[in-house]
Amino acid sequence: MELIRKNQGYVCTCKRDTISKNRKDMVSCKCSMRDIKQNEEMWEKMFNRYKPGEAIVRFRGNMESKNTVMRDPVLFRIIDERHPLLEKKYRVWPSYDFAVAVEDYTDGITHALRSKEYELRNELYYAILDALDMKKPKMMEFSRLEFKGMPVSKRILRPLIDEGKVSWYDDPRLPTLEALNRRGITSEAIRKFILSLSLTKADTLAPFDSLEAFNRKIIDKNxxxxxxxxxxxxxxxxxxxxxxxxxxxxxxxxxxxxxxxxxxxxxxxxxxxxxxxxxxxxxxxxxxxxxxxxxxxxxxxxxxxxxxxxxxxxxxxxxxxxxxxxxxxxxxxxxxxxxxxxxxxxxxxxxxxxxxxxxxxxxxxxxxxxxxxxxxxxxxxxxxxx
Ligand SMILES: [Zn+2]
Missing domain, CATH: 2.40.240.10 (Ribosomal Protein L25; Chain P)
Structure with a gap:
């Protein structure tokens, strides 16, 4: 395990509560003091000795970072449940951040697109790739697309359905794909429309007319x-x-x-x-x-x-x-x-x-x-x- 050998990662055997408390207090735990040899032995034990929750591998980030994501995040944990595809072949599983960073690298990705909600995780994404000496793709964020007066978040739409103000997620007033389709907006028009917008980090309020214009061209002939x-x-x-x-x-x-x-x-x-x-x-x-x-x-x-x-x-x-x-x-x-x-x-x-x-x-x-x-x-x- 390269990160442990380079002392960029360490095995932590603290309880969940201790880990969160330390993160809040910006202090390191005693596990981070162990040397590389000890960590390598403990890493081996994660495959056969420790039970789930007893040991995790953490990235050596910065417990004092303003970005909470960087406070020694989890890289690997033990999961004993049966994996639907791989059965029980693996026991130690990478975290989302680790998996995404390494996969983007091994897939040869040059530009990664992520929604703006992940912005805080980018620092970690780059730090993991740096620690592994892997080439970093350029990360681009995009914001959520919204039409004026048509919110897309389930938090707003769900109560409207519960209160009977709109019939369902396919109610033609909603900006969901089901609704747009039921209203006669083709998926081809949606695709063309989205491509026509330049990716932007500011939350976009798109004009519905311009989606209509794409759609009109497509449906008119039929x-x-x-x-x-x-x-x-x-x-x-x-x-x-x-x-x-x-x-x-x-x-x-x-x-x-x-x-x-x-x-x-x-x-x-x-x-x-x-x-x-x-x-x-x-x-x-x-x-x-x-x-x-x-x-x-x-x-x-x-x-x-x-x-x-x-x-x-x-x-x-x-x-x-x-x-x-x-x-x-x-x-x-x-x-x-x-x-x-x-x-x-x-x-x-x-x-x-x-x-x-x-x-x-x-x-x-x-x-x-x-x-x-x-x-x-x-x-x-x-x-x-x-
Ligand atoms: Zn610890």
Missing amino acids: SIRLFMVKHPKTLTVSNLPNSVVELPNHPSNDMGTRQINVDANIFLSTEDVKDLNIGDQLRLMGLGNIKITSVNSEITAEFIGDNHNVDFRKVQWVSQSSAHKLKILIPQQLFIDDKFNEGSLEEIDVYTEPHYLELKDGAEIQFVRFGYCRKDSANQAIYTHK
């Missing part, structure tokens, strides 16, 4: 376009020439088409029709142009042709007879100024096309003129982003 209306208003159209229309599932990628049965009874979103007057003209996307003939609690209009070169307002629509009722969950910022946002999960009831039911759970959809959503179930979708 997201089926569907019509959806919220706060439906009924529209009755006279003189419609077709009873079936065929619509492309994607504007540029070949994702096939779908057919929609139409009759005179249609739903439009209230926000698209609230300022309509008699005589106004609209284009119902994929269906044709109409002219408004009355605007009361219900709207009536007449079909006026299918000329695409019009500058009428273009709106999406849903056929009433086959409309599928759906709930969309819209996650908002979970915390505002460190306070739980009671309105952090908005729910809206909408109507969409029956084709929604043919999609698999987890499918990504772009609801036209609304945004991307992920199908969560037959009756529920989760808003991904604009």
Whole structure:
């Protein structure tokens, strides 16, 4: 054992309590006075004579160091439990600090990445490598990634779950991987996003928009376009020439088409029709142009042709007879100024096309003129982003 031979480590047979007390008082124990020969004999005994807890190997650090990690830390201890892989072949086991330092060296690591929480252990990491004359990798720390208003620590998230303020770790408002996935943020987007951030030691507050931008690029090409209306208003159209229309599932990628049965009874979103007057003209996307003939609690209009070169307002629509009722969950910022946002999960009831039911759970959809959503179930979708 090289460190003992070099007198950089020694066997300590003190009780646990004594060791902690000495560390607190910054004093060495009598074991540290033994000579190399005695230590070598005791080291041998750790393999066959001592029982677990009776002897450990400690690094000769500095009992007076301000960094408590350096006060003669443990390098090896005896563990008699069966190791799942190595069975009972070994009895004396290295500490985390020793194992990490030596493994990084033997693996030829040139740059080691560790989370900032380990900062205090770096001095020991380097000291062990120095004592063994091993080349030191450059240690880089990174901080935890957090989005504004979305804390990641379990200490904060757990009580929200216990109090029923969020449903579970996959609640779409949370920044957990399960939640991001359920919301429709792909792992590829997360990876690209993280790589785009430079590693920084200061705790990072990343803009969620930039993760969304990566994700949008990835999901756009595979997201089926569907019509959806919220706060439906009924529209009755006279003189419609077709009873079936065929619509492309994607504007540029070949994702096939779908057919929609139409009759005179249609739903439009209230926000698209609230300022309509008699005589106004609209284009119902994929269906044709109409002219408004009355605007009361219900709207009536007449079909006026299918000329695409019009500058009428273009709106999406849903056929009433086959409309599928759906709930969309819209996650908002979970915390505002460190306070739980009671309105952090908005729910809206909408109507969409029956084709929604043919999609698999987890499918990504772009609801036209609304945004991307992920199908969560037959009756529920989760808003991904604009
Ligand atoms: Zn001791």
